Amino acid sequence: MGIVLSFCKKSFKPQNVPNVQKETEPLKYYLPNFIGDTDIMVMSHFLHRYLFQSNYNAPIEEKLTSEQCKILDVCCGAGTWLLDMASAYGSSKFFGIDLCPVFPTEIKPENLQFVQGDVLTGLPFDDNTFDYVHQGHMLDVYTMDQWHFIITEIIRVCKPGGYIEFIEPELATNTGPILSKFYDALVELSETRNVNIRMYDDLIRILSSTPSVQNVESKKKVISLGSKRGGYVGYEYMEIHNGFFLNVPMPETLSKFMGLSEEDYLELFKIAKSEVENDISPDCEVYKIWCQKR
Numbered sequence: 661m662g663i664v665l666s667f668c669k670k671s672f673k674p675q676n677v678p679n680v681q682k683e684t685e686p687l688k689y690y691l692p693n694f695i696g697d698t699d700i701m702v703m704s705h706f707l708h709r710y711l712f713q714s715n716y717n718a719p720i721e722e723k724l725t726s727e728q729c730k731i732l733d734v735c736c737g738a739g740t741w742l743l744d745m746a747s748a749y750g751s752s753k754f755f756g757i758d759l760c761p762v763f764p765t766e767i768k769p770e771n772l773q774f775v776q777g778d779v780l781t782g783l784p785f786d787d788n789t790f791d792y793v794h795q796g797h798m799l800d801v802y803t804m805d806q807w808h809f810i811i812t813e814i815i816r817v818c819k820p821g822g823y824i825e826f827i828e829p830e831l832a833t834n835t836g837p838i839l840s841k842f843y844d845a846l847v848e849l850s851e852t853r854n855v856n857i858r859m860y861d862d863l864i865r866i867l868s869s870t871p872s873v874q875n876v877e878s879k880k881k882v883i884s885l886g887s888k889r890g891g892y893v894g895y896e897y898m899e900i901h902n903g904f905f906l907n908v909p910m911p912e913t914l915s916k917f918m919g920l921s922e923e924d925y926l927e928l929f930k931i932a933k934s935e936v937e938n939d940i941s942p943d944c945e946v947y948k949i950w951c952q953k954r
């Protein structure tokens with residue numbers, strides 16, 4: 661699940677890391693500036709690895725095990741996917757880029773480098789550099805124009821014959837009436853920023869109509885939200901899902917949009933949670949979409 665609309669705040673200041681922006685300056689995108697959000701990213705990585713039984717779906721296993729590949733994770737966040745991959749494939753070189761330095765700077769495998777940078781100013785890598793480029797959980801971040809830009813950039817830095825892969829969740833379906841209120845508000849709030857939070861169809865359409873890539877494929881996994889139908893996986897996903905709506909500053913942002921006080925927002929979300937646990941188990945779809953550069 662994605663991360664809340666956020667502002668760089670005093671509450672997240674890793675040691676020895678410069679502030680990315682002035683504290684008072686609002687950011688124009690969604691950021692995990694809070695420890696709680698970093699936890700969500702880490703949990704979500706392991707949950708998705710379990711769901712798909714792999715860290716990737718593109719056919720890169722043979723290359724990764726037999727060659728020295730170069731792999732990039734765009735907007736890598738806490739870098740958990742990269743840490744996992746770099747530990748598993750020691751002969752390849754891994755790179756992560758993110759605007760916020762929430763990735764580890766010291767305790768990491770030697771074959772892994774992190775770069776701090778704004779991907780929307782272009783990826784700071786030469787054309788045809790990487791064998792595989794990965795990006796995850798940006799559905800609530802990029803506008804449509806930004807999606808077009810970043811896909812062009814990802815294709816540019818990928819080698820011909822190399823693979824590109826995205827992992828994105830969709831908002832749950834079959835939600836009860838109260839949770840639906842939160843979803844509707846979130847979708848509307850995103851639309852005010854020209855962000856389409858239900859991105860799967862668009863992503864497939866963009867890749868399928870891009871002549872420089874081929875073999876567009878996807879795989880879907882469905883999780884039942886909450887432990888009632890979803891068991892342990894559903895319980896964990898519910899934790900991630902709740903963090904998305906409850907971590908600072910989403911209550912402040914979304915409550916205003918819903919015309920509620922923050923207190924009423926939190927109370928209403930408790931009802932949304934009990935709706936899931938007692939009554940209705942929404943289905944959450946997670947997609948991997950991959951393709952090959954010609």
Ligand SMILES: C[S@@+](CC[C@H](N)C(=O)[O-])C[C@H]1O[C@@H](n2cnc3c(N)ncnc32)[C@H](O)[C@@H]1O
Nearest residue numbers: 663701735736737758759760778779780796797
């Ligand atoms: C929802 S998190 C996803 C993190 C990671 N990909 C994952 O799957 O856990 C979004 C990430 O995008 C980063 N981000 C947002 N806009 C960015 C930009 N313009 N340039 C670089 N990173 C950006 C944020 O800092 C954050 O780490």
